[in-house]
Amino acid sequence: MIETIKRILELQLDYSSENTPAMRERGILLREQLCAEFETIAPQLSAALGRFGPDFDVEASDGKGRKSELPWLRFHSSDMSPGPREGFCGVVYFSVDGKAVHVTIGCGASSCDNGAFTPLPEGELDDRTTWARRVIEDANDGSLEPFMDPPEYGATRRMGLTLQRATVVSKRIGVPELVESDFVSILVNAASFLRLIYEAESDGRLLSHADMQEHEGSHASGKPRGRRGQGIRLSPEDRILVERRAMRVVESYLGENGYGVRDTSANKPYDFEATKGGATLRVEVKGTTADTLGAIAMTRNEVDLHRHAKGQTALIVVYRIRLTDRKGKRQATGGSLEPYIAWDIDDWRVVPTQYRVEPP
Numbered sequence: 001m002i003e004t005i006k007r008i009l010e011l012q013l014d015y016s017s018e019n020t021p022a023m024r025e026r027g028i029l030l031r032e033q034l035c036a037e038f039e040t041i042a043p044q045l046s047a048a049l050g051r052f053g054p055d056f057d058v059e060a061s062d063g064k065g066r067k068s069e070l071p072w073l074r075f076h077s078s079d080m081s082p083g084p085r086e087g088f089c090g091v092v093y094f095s096v097d098g099k100a101v102h103v104t105i106g107c108g109a110s111s112c113d114n115g116a117f118t119p120l121p122e123g124e125l126d127d128r129t130t131w132a133r134r135v136i137e138d139a140n141d142g143s144l145e146p147f148m149d150p151p152e153y154g155a156t157r158r159m160g161l162t163l164q165r166a167t168v169v170s171k172r173i174g175v176p177e178l179v180e181s182d183f184v185s186i187l188v189n190a191a192s193f194l195r196l197i198y199e200a201e202s203d204g205r206l207l208s209h210a211d212m213q214e215h216e217g218s219h220a221s222g223k224p225r226g227r228r229g230q231g232i233r234l235s236p237e238d239r240i241l242v243e244r245r246a247m248r249v250v251e252s253y254l255g256e257n258g259y260g261v262r263d264t265s266a267n268k269p270y271d272f273e274a275t276k277g278g279a280t281l282r283v284e285v286k287g288t289t290a291d292t293l294g295a296i297a298m299t300r301n302e303v304d305l306h307r308h309a310k311g312q313t314a315l316i317v318v319y320r321i322r323l324t325d326r327k328g329k330r331q332a333t334g335g336s337l338e339p340y341i342a343w344d345i346d347d348w349r350v351v352p353t354q355y356r357v358e359p360p
Contacts, residue, residue: 001037002180004029005094005101008071009175012098017066027062030071035060038075041184045075045090048191052077052198059084069096070153070160074106075191080198084108088132088168088197090190096154100174103186104151105194107132109159109166125165128206131291132168135200136193146189147171169193200291203323204234208294209286214353234289237330238323245332246287246318247271253316253337254283269301270313281341283314290319293338297353306345315340 008029014022038045038058046053055078062071074081074089081087085108093102107128109120136144147169155161171186204212212234234242247265251272254261259274259281272283282305286296296317298306306313318335325331 009098104170204289209288210295210297213297241332
């Protein structure tokens with residue numbers, strides 16, 4: 001494997017966007033020989049991915065049509081990252097100057113618009129990579145070791161620069177330091193970090209409350225819209241746990257703030273009546289595993305309630321709820337609370353996402 005990598009790096013010095021003899025050799029080494037050599041360590045990488053390992057896969061690309069200055073090989077769960085533009089994966093990049101190979105974790109860096117792939121906006125890429133780094137740090141006492149190197153591979157073209165920006169973490173290995181056993185160990189470490197990201201993603205921590213609702217609704221209909229949210233495995237039981245956790249957090253918050261609280265979730269289009277000083281608030285509770293407060297899904301009846309009773313309602317969102325297994329029992333814990341008391345829904349952007357259409 002190491003000799004194959006070194007030869008690919010040598011061929012980087014003869015880079016051309018045309019299909020020259022050097023580029024043809026580079027492509028064969030990358031897509032055929034190196035992929036085959038990765039298959040020999042697939043059991044180790046698959047094991048490091050844990051429950052995401054059974055659909056482990058490897059693929060590589062050196063450009064379609066015109067040759068890429070930044071060839072890559074990626075390893076991933078096919079469920080969590082169906083294609084190189086979707087989800088997170090481990091990626092091996094070869095420096096443009098031929099001096100180093102980089103073992104990284106990256107995210108999809110482009111989207112499809114009317115059949116054409118275009119790079120994602122820099123802000124969206126930054127949000128995704130920052131989120132994934134935080135997931136790794138949270139599970140490793142704030143450390144990213146040994147993946148502490150800047151994602152600098154020498155790219156000069158737009159897509160290569162976008163791929164650099166789409167890097168979550170990176171470990172640079174110079175040609176003199178390339179040793180088979182050490183290289184495989186770094187790959188296994190990358191796979192274990194990738195598993196942490198997959199676990200967080202599968203628990204819905206990357207999607208907003210609204211995105212999660214749309215994802216679940218589209219899959220329930222049998223017509224998923226795109227790949228956003230691939231690999232999410234929140235069961236109906238998990239969703240109930242999240243909702244109940246949010247209700248408990250909000251009930252405690254209201255009580256601590258002097259409200260008398262009555263649960264109305266069984267027979268009203270809101271969850272609590274909260275009374276203080278002779279005034280009553282109708283409180284809507286939304287619970288989510290998302291790591292950040294984002295868009296919230298509401299039914300038409302809920303939107304109508306908050307508009308018609310403006311000033312007399314509240315929206316309280318509980319996000320960062322965590323799903324854990326403890327002694328064989330699934331639990332929902334934690335949660336950060338964001339209250340909007342006597343809020344004005346018309347200050348928010350309300351976007352209808354689904355309509356019922358009946359024949360005349």
